[in-house]
Amino acid sequence: MDLLEFARGPALQFAALVLVAGTIWRIVGIVMLAEKPDYSEPRHRGGYLAALKVIYTRAFTADPFKKATLYPKIMAYVMHIGLFATIFLFTPHIVFFEGWTGFDWPGLPNSVIFFIGVATVVSGFALIIRRMTSPVLKLISNFDDYFSWFVTMLPLITGLLIPVRAFFRYEDLMAIHILSVALLLIWLPFGKLGHTFLVFITRGTTGMVFERRGAKT
Amino acid sequence: MNYRPTVGEILQAKGVSRRGFLKYCATTASLLALPPSMIPRIAKAIENARRPSVIWLSFQECTGCTESLTRSASPTVEGLIFDAISLDYHHTLQAAAGEQAEAARHAAMEENDGQYLVLVDGSIPMANPGYSTIAGISNVDMLMDTVKGAAAVVAIGSCAAFGGLPGADPNPTGAVSVQDLVKDKPVVNVPGCPPIPMVMTAVLTQFLTFGQIPELDKHGRPLAFFGNTIHDRCYRRPFYEQGKFAETFDDEGAKAGWCLYKLGCKGPTTYNACATVKWNQGTSFPIESGHPCLGCSEPRFWDKGGFYQPLSTGHFGSGATVAGAAVAGVALGVVAAAAGKRRQAKYTKEA
Amino acid sequence: MNSVNEIPVGVETTHGNVRPILSEILHALDKLLDENATTTIDLASLPFGPGELDALEAALGEGELVAKLDALGNSRIRETTYPGVWWIEHRNVNDEIVGRYVEVTRLPEILCSQDADIGAGRARLGEMFE
Numbered sequence: 089m090d091l092l093e094f095a096r097g098p099a100l101q102f103a104a105l106v107l108v109a110g111t112i113w114r115i116v117g118i119v120m121l122a123e124k125p126d127y128s129e130p131r132h133r134g135g136y137l138a139a140l141k142v143i144y145t146r147a148f149t150a151d152p153f154k155k156a157t158l159y160p161k162i163m164a165y166v167m168h169i170g171l172f173a174t175i176f177l178f179t180p181h182i183v184f185f186e187g188w189t190g191f192d193w194p195g196l197p198n199s200v201i202f203f204i205g206v207a208t209v210v211s212g213f214a215l216i217i218r219r220m221t222s223p224v225l226k227l228i229s230n231f232d233d234y235f236s237w238f239v240t241m242l243p244l245i246t247g248l249l250i251p252v253r254a255f256f257r258y259e260d261l262m263a264i265h266i267l268s269v270a271l272l273l274i275w276l277p278f279g280k281l282g283h284t285f286l287v288f289i290t291r292g293t294t295g296m297v298f299e300r301r302g303a304k305t
Numbered sequence: 306m307n308y309r310p311t312v313g314e315i316l317q318a319k320g321v322s323r324r325g326f327l328k329y330c331a332t333t334a335s336l337l338a339l340p341p342s343m344i345p346r347i348a349k350a351i352e353n354a355r356r357p358s359v360i361w362l363s364f365q366e367c368t369g370c371t372e373s374l375t376r377s378a379s380p381t382v383e384g385l386i387f388d389a390i391s392l393d394y395h396h397t398l399q400a401a402a403g404e405q406a407e408a409a410r411h412a413a414m415e416e417n418d419g420q421y422l423v424l425v426d427g428s429i430p431m432a433n434p435g436y437s438t439i440a441g442i443s444n445v446d447m448l449m450d451t452v453k454g455a456a457a458v459v460a461i462g463s464c465a466a467f468g469g470l471p472g473a474d475p476n477p478t479g480a481v482s483v484q485d486l487v488k489d490k491p492v493v494n495v496p497g498c499p500p501i502p503m504v505m506t507a508v509l510t511q512f513l514t515f516g517q518i519p520e521l522d523k524h525g526r527p528l529a530f531f532g533n534t535i536h537d538r539c540y541r542r543p544f545y546e547q548g549k550f551a552e553t554f555d556d557e558g559a560k561a562g563w564c565l566y567k568l569g570c571k572g573p574t575t576y577n578a579c580a581t582v583k584w585n586q587g588t589s590f591p592i593e594s595g596h597p598c599l600g601c602s603e604p605r606f607w608d609k610g611g612f613y614q615p616l617s618t619g620h621f622g623s624g625a626t627v628a629g630a631a632v633a634g635v636a637l638g639v640v641a642a643a644a645g646k647r648r649q650a651k652y653t654k655e656a
Numbered sequence: 657m658n659s660v661n662e663i664p665v666g667v668e669t670t671h672g673n674v675r676p677i678l679s680e681i682l683h684a685l686d687k688l689l690d691e692n693a694t695t696t697i698d699l700a701s702l703p704f705g706p707g708e709l710d711a712l713e714a715a716l717g718e719g720e721l722v723a724k725l726d727a728l729g730n731s732r733i734r735e736t737t738y739p740g741v742w743w744i745e746h747r748n749v750n751d752e753i754v755g756r757y758v759e760v761t762r763l764p765e766i767l768c769s770q771d772a773d774i775g776a777g778r779a780r781l782g783e784m785f786e
Contacts, residue, residue, distance in 0.1 A: 092574070093609070100619055101626075108627055109634035116638025121645050179548050180617040183567055187618035197548040258534060259574050323770035325727030328746050331766075332755040334698070341696035341757065540706070586752045593706065 092259045095266035103270035110277025111285055118289070131302030142295025142305050143288055160218060163211045170208025174201055174244065198251065205248050212241050232279040239275045242268040312513065313352030326352075333514065336507045338529050350514045357513060358413050358421040360451055364444040365437050365471045365480055366427025370462035373499035374506070407440050410451070418454040422512060425483050428464040428471045432479025448486060457491045457518050458483060461505060463601055466494035466525070473607035484525060493518050494525040498601035501582055504530045524604065526576065535572035535598050538580035541565070554595070565592060569613035571600030673704055674712045677758070681716075681741055684760035688740055694761035709756075716743060716758070723767055729754075733764055 089097070132138075149157050175181055179195040186192045195201075216237050219225045246265040250258065275281060283290075298305050310318070316326055330348040334341060363371070413421060425448065430436040434443030442450075452458055460483040463469040471480035484492045495505055508527055511519050519527040536542065544550070544564040551559035552567055564570070572580075575598055579590040591598055597613070600606040610618065677697065684695035699709065717737035725731040729748040736743055742764050746755035 096619065105626060105630040109630040109637065112631055112634025113637040113641065116635055117641035117645065120639065120642030121649070124649075179550065180566070180615070183615040184617045184619055187614070195548050198546045258536075262574075322727050323772040324725065324766055327766055327770070328725075328728055328731060328755070331757070332746060335700045335755050338701060340701075341698050586754075587700070 090259070091263040092266075095263040095270070099267055099270045100273075103273040107273040107276060110274075111282075114277055114282055115285065115289070118286070126297075126300070128301070130300045132299050135296065135299070136292075138299030138305060139292030139295040142298065143291045145305060146291050160215065163214045163218075166211040167208055167215065170204050170211065171240070171244070174205045174208060174247065177201065202248065202251060205244060209241065209244055209248065212237070212244070236275065236279050236281045239268070239272045240281070243272055310355075311352060312354045333510055336503060337511055337514070338507075347514055354513055354516070357456075358417040359424060359509075360410060360413055360421055360455075361424045361426075362444075362447060362451060363439075364425065364427030364429050364448070364465070365478065366462065366464050367470075368426075369499040370426040370465075370505070373502045374461075403440060407442075414451065414454055420456050421454065422509075423452050423455045423458045424461055424509075425458065425465045426461040428468050428478075428480035428482060429486060430471070430478035431481050432477070436478045445486065448483070452487050452490050455490055457493060457512070458487055459493045459495060459508060460484065460525075461495050462500055463496040463498045463606070466496040467604040469498065470607060473605070491518055492525055493521065493527065496524075496526060496531075496602040496604075497577060498599070498606075500602070501530075501578055501584060503582055504578055522576070524576075526602070530578040530582070531576040531602065533576065533578075533581075535575050535577060535580045535592070539572055539592060540580070541592060559595060562595075565595075565597040567615050568597045569611065569615055570597030571603070571606070571609070571612075571616060572598040573616060575600040575603055575606075577602040673702055673708050674715060677702070677712060678715060681738070681758060681760060685738070685740055688760055688762070692762075694759065694765075696760075697758040699756040699758065713743065716741060725766065731766075733767060 149161060173196065176185070177196045178198070178201045182193060182195050196204075216234075219229055219233065219237075243265060246261065246268050249255065250261045250265060253261070255261075256264070272281075276284060295305055313326075316329070321329070327344070327348065330344050330351060331341070333351070334344050334347050337347075339347070361371075427437075427444075429444045429448060431445065434445055437444045439447060460466040464471060464480075465483050468476070468480050468482045468485075471478055472482070484494065493508060495508055497504070504527070507530065508519060511517070511527075519529055522528050522531055524531075536545075539545075541562060541564050544562070545566060549558060549561075549563040550567045551563045551565055553559065554568065559565075566572075570592065572592065579598070580592070583590045583593070599612050600609065603609070610616075680695075680697065684697075687693045687695060699712075704712075719735035719737050719739065721735040723733040725733060729746070730751065731744065731746045733745075734743045735741070740760055740762065742759045742761065744755070744757040744759055744764060744766070745753060748754050
């Protein structure tokens with residue numbers, strides 16, 4: 089079995105199992121925690137509508153902070169949208185998902201994806217430099233932050249190397265790319281990257297709690 | 306010791322004019338992917354080359370490689386190469402049989418000790434040597450005996466180069482490749498199912514003209530013909546880049562000649578000359594005819610997922626393991642939550 | 657349908673190979689006029705999309721002179737509409753194409769009578785007088 093077959097086969101399978109187990113572990117572990125009893129009189133009933141509302145409103149910065157956070161906000165949006173496009177709108181990836189889910193959807197031309205991918209890498213580096221130079225961020229950042237950034241950037245960079253055919257032959261570049269994706273999937277449930285599936289739960293919870301107490305949502 | 310004439314003398318004896326010889330050298334240069342400026346050097350080399358002896362061994366094979374190489378009954382330029390080389394032993398092509406044939410093989414080996422070429426097609430069964438025998442001699446015995454005095458060994462076709470179809474899962478005969486067995490002689494792999502005839506001839510011509518084997522890649526394949534992937538030389542590449550793919554074999558995309566990636570084309574991971582040299586004297590190749598590349602010049606191509614599974618399909622293992630992982634996740638979650646709750650209760654009690 | 661070439665091809669893409677080759681031929685003609693140097697282009701070494709080889713042949717066209725060579729099969733050596741630019745096609749005894757070249761020269765080498773052949777012919781003629 090050569091490296092590519094290993095990457096496509098056992099490595100990815102193992103990563104998928106860890107992803108499934110880890111994600112469910114975290115979600116179940118959090119959801120099943122005891123709720124702290126709230127003895128105060130509720131201002132409003134809270135409820136799932138509030139949860140949905142906050143999920144939406146948190147996408148936009150509150151007024152006082154808008155100007156200060158404009159630059160990182162733009163970079164973060166470029167990075168997230170770029171990740172979405174390069175992962176889900178690139179035809180060979182779509183074929184991968186089709187094999188798994190049975191669903192097919194149109195993709196963007198390869199050159200467009202390449203351009204988006206480069207923009208995403210640039211935004212990623214912009215953000216990590218900001219993290220390392222801003223005095224506040226530098227203080228509060230830990231291994232989790234840096235490692236999560238690393239395992240996200242690695243598939244992106246290795247993926248961009250493939251059409252460029254830099255350093256190695258196609259099969260080896262592909263193997264490295266798939267192994268880096270496996271690494272990402274294995275780490276994803278456990279660190280801050282878990283926000284992928286947790287962010288909507290946490291924002292929703294915040295929304296419900298705030299609404300109950302009458303805070304602005 | 307028989308006098309071995311030079312190729313120049315052979316061609317002259319056949320009544321080939323100098324013009325004919327120049328034509329032959331020009332096409333040889335083309336064949337070896339050498340620039341026309343090399344023609345005078347090739348002419349000189351061929352003129353003075355001694356006729357090498359070639360022993361061809363056929364083992365577990367379908368004879369497709371021999372068919373591909375010796376396509377027509379009448380002599381062609383490729384056929385001339387066989388006239389130029391002394392094909393002393395070939396199961397399919399030779400007239401002799403039985404002990405007479407084996408005697409001819411041994412005579413050729415003795416007379417040309419250290420200088421003959423061994424060409425092999427077909428894989429060699431190791432599970433039971435009796436699975437494939439010639440004149441009562443097992444393939445492995447015949448191979449190891451014949452390569453003893455060889456200058457080089459050429460494994461023709463994917464079966465000889467990598468084990469091929471017999472070597473595919475579950476490999477009931479224990480088929481192995483030539484390079485698995487021959488360790489002390491230079492082995493050149495010319496894979497393909499079958500290989501492009503021109504590629505096979507070029508390797509032989511290289512040996513004939515320059516007396517050496519060509520530069521090889523990590524799988525022992527001549528770099529001149531296996532140095533690029535089909536994908537990198539495919540004329541449908543612009544469609545791949547634009548995201549225009551045929552979804553089925555008869556849709557509008559297929560009719561318009563769009564990229565066949567989604568139909569399982571293995572072009573990106575397959576090294577061969579099909580996209581440039583093509584087949585049937587440059588007529589076409591599978592992709593041009595509308596069928597995705599099978600990847601037939603790569604090791605174990607029969608076992609690399611289906612021919613119609615796109616390259617980027619995942620191999621997910623069974624649903625049962627995934628379900629098992631989900632259950633494990635739930636279990637871990639419950640345990641974590643219980644531990645968390647106990648800790649919460651402890652702190653709440655202390656407060 | 658008698659031949660593969662008659663099957664209609666629906667691919668519109670081209671590699672864009674024709675124009676660069678014509679440019680190469682242009683430079684070769686300059687070399688021929690300035691330095692009396694011959695240039696040979698092996699068409700087998702270039703990847704052509706479907707129909708591009710015919711496009712190149714059509715672009716060069718047929719000139720005044722056609723020579724037919726019968727040695728190890730037929731070969732056709734033809735001057736194109738651009739004097740000095742020759743289209744050479746070698747075929748084997750099965751009439752299959754084994755070589756295609758564009759040669760930019762005053763006279764392709766293969767058209768000249770070769771020394772070895774002249775020598776052999778002279779010997780044959782000499783026998784008549786023995």
